[in-house]
Each structure stands twice: as C-alpha cells, then as structure tokens.
Amino acid sequence: xxxxxxxxxxxxxxxxxxxxxxxxxxxxxxxxxxxxxxxxxxxxxxxxxxxxxxxxxxxxxxxxxxxxxxxxxxxxxxxxxxxxxxxxxxxxxxxxxxxxxxxxxxxxxxxxxxxxxxxxxxxxxxxxxxxxxxxxxxxxxxxxxxxxxxxxxxxxxxxxxxxxxxxxxxxxxxxxxxxxxxxxxxxxxxxxxxxxxxxxxxxxxxxxxxxxxxxxxxxxxxxxxxxxxxxxxxxxxxxxxxxxxxxxxxxxxxxxxxxxxxxxxxxxxxxxxxxxxxxxxxxxx
Amino acid sequence: xxxxxxxxxxxxxxxxxxxxxxxxxxxxxxxxxxxxxxxxxxxxxxxxxxxxxxxxxxxxxxxxxxxxxxxxxxxxxxxxxxxxxxxxxxxxxxxxxxxxxxxxxxxxxxxxxxxxxxxxxxxxxxxxxxxxxxxxxxxxxxxxxxxxxxxxxxxxxxxxxxxxxxxxxxxxxxxxxxxxxxxxxxxxxxxxxxxxxxxxxxxxxxxxxxxxxxxxxxxxxxxxxxxxxxxxxxxxxxxxxxxxxxxxxxxxxxxxxxxxxxxx
Numbered sequence: 001x002x003x004x005x006x007x008x009x010x011x012x013x014x015x016x017x018x019x020x021x022x023x024x025x026x027x028x029x030x031x032x033x034x035x036x037x038x039x040x041x042x043x044x045x046x047x048x049x050x051x052x053x054x055x056x057x058x059x060x061x062x063x064x065x066x067x068x069x070x071x072x073x074x075x076x077x078x079x080x081x082x083x084x085x086x087x088x089x090x091x092x093x094x095x096x097x098x099x100x101x102x103x104x105x106x107x108x109x110x111x112x113x114x115x116x117x118x119x120x121x122x123x124x125x126x127x128x129x130x131x132x133x134x135x136x137x138x139x140x141x142x143x144x145x146x147x148x149x150x151x152x153x154x155x156x157x158x159x160x161x162x163x164x165x166x167x168x169x170x171x172x173x174x175x176x177x178x179x180x181x182x183x184x185x186x187x188x189x190x191x192x193x194x195x196x197x198x199x200x201x202x203x204x205x206x207x208x209x210x211x212x213x214x215x216x217x218x219x220x221x222x223x224x225x226x227x228x229x230x231x232x233x234x235x236x237x238x239x240x241x242x243x244x245x246x247x248x249x250x251x252x253x254x255x256x257x258x259x260x261x262x263x264x265x266x267x268x269x270x271x272x273x274x275x276x277x278x279x280x281x282x283x284x285x
Numbered sequence: 286x287x288x289x290x291x292x293x294x295x296x297x298x299x300x301x302x303x304x305x306x307x308x309x310x311x312x313x314x315x316x317x318x319x320x321x322x323x324x325x326x327x328x329x330x331x332x333x334x335x336x337x338x339x340x341x342x343x344x345x346x347x348x349x350x351x352x353x354x355x356x357x358x359x360x361x362x363x364x365x366x367x368x369x370x371x372x373x374x375x376x377x378x379x380x381x382x383x384x385x386x387x388x389x390x391x392x393x394x395x396x397x398x399x400x401x402x403x404x405x406x407x408x409x410x411x412x413x414x415x416x417x418x419x420x421x422x423x424x425x426x427x428x429x430x431x432x433x434x435x436x437x438x439x440x441x442x443x444x445x446x447x448x449x450x451x452x453x454x455x456x457x458x459x460x461x462x463x464x465x466x467x468x469x470x471x472x473x474x475x476x477x478x479x480x481x482x483x484x485x486x487x488x489x490x491x492x493x494x495x496x497x498x499x500x501x502x503x504x505x506x507x508x509x510x511x512x513x514x515x516x517x518x519x520x521x522x523x524x525x526x527x528x529x530x531x532x533x534x535x536x537x538x539x540x541x542x543x544x545x546x547x548x549x
Binding site for chain 2: 221
C-alpha cells in the first residue's frame, strides 16, 4: 500500500465510500423514475386513498396496504419496544459487565437469523396457535406484529444499550449521592438522560419493521383488505411488491414501483426523525 | 505472508475455472410455472442420466415468468400452464406436453366431500362464507387463493367464470404454500395442481366428479388446463432433444406416474 502515498489512499477510500452512496442514489432515482410518472398520471389521491387493488381491472389503490403496514408496524412496536428497552435497561444497569458480555452478543445473534426462518416459525407455530386460541385464519396482523416485534429486538436493544452506556457515570453518582435508590436513579436519571438515543432506537426498529418482507408475506396472509381486527389477514406494502413483481407488466409494474416510492418516502421520513433525535442529544451536551 | 495467500487463492481460482472448461456440456434452461416445476425437475433428471452431454436447469417463477424468459431468451424453454396464452406469447412456438387438473382442496378434517361449480364460485366470491351453507360444520370459510397473474389462478378463474375474489381471501404465492395453508387450517379451501395432492389435504368432488387422472383423461373433470413448453421458433438441437424426451413414451409415463395427465 506504500506506493500509493497518503493522498492516494485517501482518494481510493473516498472513491469506495462514494460508490456506496451512489448505489443508494441510483436505487432511489430508478424507483422514482419508474414509479413517479405512474402516481402522477393515475392521480396521487386515487392511488394512495382508494381501497381497490385489482391489477387485472386496472384498479390500483394502495390504501389497504398502507393501513396494513401501519397496523403491523405499530403492533410490532407494542411488542418490541417495551421488551427491547426493558432488556437494554436491565443489561446496562442491573447486570455485571461480564454477564452482559455474554448476553449482548447472543441477542445480536437474533439479527443474524434469516427472516424466512422467522416466517417459518410464524407459519408453523404462531399462526396455528392464534387460530386455535383466538379464531380467525391465524395468518393475521397479530402474527405479523409478534414476529416483527421479535425481529426488531436486536436493533432496539443494541442501540438503546449504546445510548444508556453513554450517559456519564457522574449522573448516576450524583443521584445515588443524593440518596436515590438504584431503581430511582435508573428511571429518573439514567433513562431520561438517554431518552433521545432510545427514541432513535425505536424509530430505527420501526423502519426495519416497515421494510421487512419475507417474514410478513409468510405470516400476514396477504389479503387485500382494510383490517378491522388484529385477527384479520392483511397485505403490507412490501408484501404487495414482492408478491406481484414476478408477474407484473406495463401499468401493473409501474404501480408496484409507485408502491416502492411510497415505502421509500416513509422510510426516509423515519430515518431522518431518528437522525434528528440523535442530533438533538448531541446538541444538548 | 499475505502475498503468498493471494497467489494461492488465484491459483485455486484458475484451477477451478479450468476444471469448469474441461467438460463441455450444453446447457438448457427451463423456467416458469411453479405447478409444472417439480415434474420438469424429475423429467430433467431422467433426461440427464441418458444424455450426460446436456445439462438441464429448471427454474420456477410462474407462468408469466416462463413467457417473459422465453421471449427474452433468458431461458430456452418457458413453461406456462395457462388456458389461453396471452397476446405477447403469439410469436412463440408452444408445445403441449401435459395436462394438469386443478383440484379444489380442503382440510382433511372437513366433512364436505363435494361442491358444485356454482358453490365454488360463490365461496371464492365471498357469497358463501360458512361451511354449513354447503353441508359442513358451522364454521367460517377461509378462502385461500394465488396472487394475481398466477397461471393456476388465471386458469381457475377462467374455467369457473365470474370470479371476483373475496377481499378476505388469503393470498399465497405458490402451489406448495397453498397446500401448507390448507393443511394447517381446518376452515380453509384452496386450489392447486392435481399432481401436488398429498395426504395432508383433501380434494373435493366437483359436480360429483373426483379429481383423478382417469376422470381428467376422459374429459369429465372440468378444471383442466394444458401445460405448454414455449420456445423461440421451432425447437432444435438440445432443446428439441429435451422436448422430444418429454413427449416420448417414457417421458409421458413419468408424467402420468407423477400425477399429471399425459397428452399422448
């Protein structure tokens, strides 16, 4: 590497870094180029708010999918956020460092399990359980929410742990010195101090839940309808694209790209919210 | 140390590449219908045993993918099991190699033994939504269908006619997942390729006719669609050999034994 020199290395690294960014840009541009003209020609309001999705009949309304994505994601947050944050608090504040060194990698291993495996567990174990205990087809919002809730745990836990750990020890010492108990210190001082990091963790988990595809296709049932209860079967935005991509031609194909545009916008909003939340924390200090 | 490692790696790569070049095998790619895919794989295996010089690869994707890949030449043979081939497939040469019944299947725990075409239509339209309306227990019906564009779904809807699928219908994206869903859900009804029926699901009679190879051959069973192999122009060379094998007595025998209906 010596022959490149200091400047050369820097240029090479910059080039590699920009190729990653340009990949992102190209993907975004491509999806927008394919999808946006359709949204405009079909009518954005009709596309977003009509609830008829019948590609064969030329009807492309993605409202049921938007509602489905929102419900499944909110459900996943209900399952994943309390579990994840509680787990992070427990691991940082109540467990010796040595034990955490074992548990944290184990949790991060959850992130490495392929989503088909989660989906398979959902189809084989969770859906039959829901069907026999609660009724309905089993493949439902509830099944999707639970599976996604577990899938986003590693994201929420590891980012929350990082932000709780970055709270200066002087905060804890000060609180303990004033006579607060360990638990009082945790929930009145440490967690509030790490709040913005924890919120960022939850938002990033949410982004992951919205974007997940395979597991959701397998457990949510994919019916195109607006869910009335948690036991109804739904099709999310991602599932809609993945299910029909193989067949779609012409306008149908454009409509799927347009669905991609909607997803892209949602994810960009979520990510910038998370970024804002993290920056707010940095600014405070 | 690092350099030696690199040299070792490049040597290994070179050796592997050379090894690949050593055997010159002609490659034939088949792609399309997920219903015919398992049978095509079986036939391809038998074919390759007899013709070691030709390598046949079978891919799924669905009938529409079969047509697209034959058109774009990404596959030499496209597989499509549609009642009518769409407009864009007009320029392709279609060879019918088998016929496939579409079985209406329910969970083995279901009492219902037979349905009329009218009942099937109303069930999939959501007009009939309880099993007691067709002679079963008092339980809601879970309709399971395929995604829009699937060859099985298109043929099913064309033959049964007047179907606008109920909104509540679950959508599964292959014949295999339809089977799993119906096997796991006591209230479910679905449809799939006749060749894929196993003991985990129960086919019902349609208008009193059972979905068996015999009934399909003598034309009594209604839900039957052809399986086409699509090629650009007349098949020749290795591609012709593959198609000829599937149409040969041996190939047709395999098709029959696997549960599809031979054309000859």
